[in-house]
Amino acid sequence: MRATIERFPKGWARTDWEIRNLVASGDLVFCERIDRTEVGGRHVDLPLVGLFEIENGSVRAWRDDFDLAPCTRAGSG
Numbered sequence: 001m002r003a004t005i006e007r008f009p010k011g012w013a014r015t016d017w018e019i020r021n022l023v024a025s026g027d028l029v030f031c032e033r034i035d036r037t038e039v040g041g042r043h044v045d046l047p048l049v050g051l052f053e054i055e056n057g058s059v060r061a062w063r064d065d066f067d068l069a070p071c072t073r074a075g076s077g
Contacts, residue, residue: 013038016036027054033047050062051063051064
């Protein structure tokens with residue numbers, strides 16, 4: 001997870017995660033959330049869903065699905 005997050009843009013000042021829904025079944029965790037980010041002096045709210053596969057208490061796989069339109073709009077203003 002750290003390697004993934006470290007690839008995010010360096011201009012990100014902060015991100016808060018608003019968890020809307022969280023469901024677990026066995027080793028799968030589904031998370032609907034809004035990533036509220038400050039990047040380059042702009043505020044971006046990115047709605048998304050994530051799926052985490054857990055193995056031996058650690059995240060084995062992490063997949064997010066989202067629409068980049070909120071980020072694109074924030075960068076064009």
